[in-house]
Amino acid sequence: MQPEPFTRLEAYSLVLPQSNIDTDQIIPARFLTTTSREGLGKGAFYDWRYTGDDVPKNATPFPVEGAGERKILVAGANFGCGSSREHAPWALLDYGFRAVISSDIADIFKSNALKNGLLPVEIDRTTHAKLMEQPGIRIVIDLERCLIETEHGLRAEFAVEPFARRCLLDGVDPLGHILAQESAIAAFEDAR
Amino acid sequence: MTDAARPRSLFDKLWDAHVVVPESEDSPAILFIDLHLVHEVTSPQAFAMLEERGLAVRRPDCTQATLDHSTPTLPAGADGRLPYATEAAEKQVRQLEENCARHGIDLLGLDDPRRGIVHVVGPELGLTQPGKTIVCGDSHTSTHGAFGALAFGIGTTEVGHVLATQCVLQRKPKSMRIDFEGELAPGVGAKDMALAMIAQIGADGGQGYAVEFAGPAVEALSMEGRMTLCNMAIEAGARVGMVAPDQTTFDYIEGRERAPQGEAWDAALERWRALPSDPGAAFDREVRVDAAAIRPMITFGVSPDAAAPAGGRAPIPATAGEREAADYMRFIPDRPFAEMAVNRVFIGSCTNSRLSDLREAAEVMRGRQVAKGITALVVPGSEAVRRAAEAEGLDTVFLESGAEWRLPGCSMCIAMNGDQGAPGDLVVSTSNRNFVGRQGKGVRTVLAGPATAAACAIAGRIVDPSDYLNGEAARAA
Known part of the structure; x- marks a missing residue:
């Protein structure tokens, strides 16, 4: 399943200042007994959003109905650490996020996010610290130029692995890319 | 110095031996996978993707499935039914059984005397071997690095890629060697080493690196201890943890169900003995841990x-x-x-x-x-x-x-x-x-x-x- 192309996103931020937000926070393991990738938004940050019995918490940064216009999650360092569950980006996308900004995003989460059109944006610590102090501001993320800009004039460049960037901008299919190398794979197997 | 003579690390050797298409500025490497381990939680959506695209599993012979995450640890009740936590959990187990049957994948099913946690059974069966590339939709796949394998966790989309092509797209990570110097005190084990190491370098200290654990305290560990240490590499942010194979490794593997036998065993030993890092191999980062001080x-x-x-x-x-x-x-x-x-x-x-x-x-x-x-x-x-x-x-x-x-x-x-x-x-x-x-x-x-x-x-x-x-x-x- 190809994600929707991602070129430019203009949206508002939702800030989680905590560091080391792990994939068990993003979606608790009890939501993983599914054979589908649909509808996981209900489990996104579930224990931050609800008490045990589906009653929304009063003090939570997360709107009950979904991210709405706050499609950009700004989070503390080492975001997405922990398990390899791709349910984490699936849940964040289904809840309504399209991008995560941090100073440092865990490897497997980053790889999973890119494959699903949730843009992981790693920026310098100074700009990151400033973004964390300004929840709800308007941010433009430009994947063509690899640049973020805020309504108050903050700017930061970011790097995205070039192939993943091409997949998002041009709709290149990574599996198709590997399948196109069938003869090289067959030759590799024969040579062993 | 020619490239062929350049000292290479264990990681370099493992990487080089599995490159199908080298990486370029535009594209990651296409890396061949020798062993794909599959469990019920991170695979259903990958099998569904194969169905959607009309693709077959390319190498069922390189794929091993087991049931571990959603399975009850209490026996069946008087009605003969296992006490699943939810209907969804049971459905997930059934789904893997169906997917494996349809695609000809060997599954360690609920009644199989070899069934167990994916990172326990791979080594037990002798499937986990030095020199292999091993992936699984599970971050603790780093465990298998204890054998001198290149093993790492992948997401479900990548599980689909491996099912369909036996390959993953990967950029070569940086390399780190963590040396445990000195001997462990009595009563201190591999888990204590892992926690002390993570406390020292931080939960993201290994991010972006393939880590080789080395030094006298690592060499002295049993295979089980080495598995514990490599298992925890991901808790330091490193997808890959590994230990050079040695006699301890070979003794563990010899005679296991899926280990090479006879002449193939001798040939394997010769290959495996060449895997440890060459003297002078370069690492992007080196860390020392005082093993003797660990409590x-x-x-x-x-x-x-x-x-x-x-x-x-x-x-x-x-x-x-x-x-x-x-x-x-x-x-x-x-x-x-x-x-x-x-x-x-x-x-x-x-x-x-x-x-x-x-x-x-x-x-x-x-x-x-x-x-x-x-x-x-x-x-x-x-x-x-x-x-x-x-x-x-x-x-x-x-x-x-x-x-x-x-x-x-x-x-x-x-x-x-x-x-x-x-x-x-x-x-x-x-x-x-x-x-x-x-x-x-x-x-x-x-x-x-x-x-x-x-x-x-x-x-x-x-x-x-x-x-x-x-x-x-x-x-x-």
């Missing part, structure tokens, strides 16, 4: 790098994050950990559920009673571990001490099969993650090695296990 460790926070000696005191939080973690864990700053009462103990998981782990725990628990009010769960990593443990009477030791002896599975490590703590419980656990709510909503997890966890079960509070181990030694003498 039995526990975690006191909600990230695995919040680790300290079990016999010590809770640190005084310095940052907002540390204060938040301390509030959640309810540790009292600057008070001895020993003042913390324990509610539950879990001995198991892909980190610490192998026979040597259970022996270590049993040594502490033999002839002693689990403290009043504490639930202690011992969950072997596989059916093979269960049989071996029962053959030497470890199940009796646990049961007589008041602990529960369960069927193999991931159980309380990920707590998605119904095995979990109650809100507020302090759980001392031999698993790998102390994240908020990981072992049940509101559960406070303290990570530790098997001897420490067992000693905590007996004491009913957090303790350094040394006294219990010495006591046992004295009794035996």
